[in-house]
Amino acid sequence: MSRWSGLTAAALLILGLAGCDGGGMDDQAKIEPYDVPPPQWGGIVGALPPVPGTVHQMEDGEATRPRITADLLARGGDRYAIFCAPCHGPGGHGDGGAVGRVVPQPPSLLSAPLQRVPDSHLFRVISNGKGRMYGYASRIPEADRWAIIAWLRDVQARTPDQPPAGTGTTPQG
Template sequence: MRPAFALALAAAPALAGCQQQMADQPHYEPLEASSQFADGASARIPVSGTVARNAELAPVPDAIPQPVTMALLNRGRERFDIFCSPCHGRTGDGHGMIVQRGFPAPPTYHQEALRRAPDRHFYDVITNGYGAMYSYAARVPPADRWAIVAYIRALQLSRRAAAADLPEPLRTKLNAEATQ
């Protein structure tokens, strides 16, 4: 056997061991104690002003930031039926299927305090949760939150709309159905 080959063959286990030592660097497990820092913790508190990677940095408007169209209302109804109606009911009265199974009833959207609440209130509740309601920020994107807010406003309006507020063709149709 050649001497160079024999030397390489003998050094191979030593080199492999060196590589493994480099892969297994000393490190701390999450929340493990550490003598390196004065507070004894290995986990560090983020610097003041640190922003999460997925944080929404644009300011949130106080009102629905786009025109309320049928497409927006249809999207809002679809999202409302998926995420909100199990507790709030399909009409926003607070008697959804979960409530019928014993969960505490949320407030009705048709009470005066919520009819007067700004659009931003509903957006913030969807985003952050409120009371027994948990946050939907991870489940409902901001555009869909605004669509849900628009649909909630349509539900609120539907309970208080007067026939005189309807366009003439709809009033005629309503009157014809009422006389039948």
């Protein structure tokens, strides 16, 4: 048995070495990223356009977003009321109608820690979910996710973090 094991190991080694650059695979024509291909390749480029829905990351890590307009803020408030308010509440305090019945209380979106996170973080959480929150990438188009973030940033800038009227509770962050 040991003779067959030795022969098998030797055969596998020979077969493995035969594939290592025996056919010039390291030297074959290929396009490296950002290379300009030869004209005979028909205009193929080394850097393909990003997949639709890709979030561009700038050097500082802050994701790009659309220009803030009154229409964008209105759209964001409308989308927030539909998708976010049931849990996060109409003002973002974490006091939505589903809290305590369907979901546990989420953090206040007006808390200081959430006011400091980059927009790219909020975009990822809306898209992919976090904790018990499921992702909305398949339910909310990318442009509407950015509109929600713009609306939320506007609310955060105008509203101090305080508990909802009459609850006597402190918001969670």
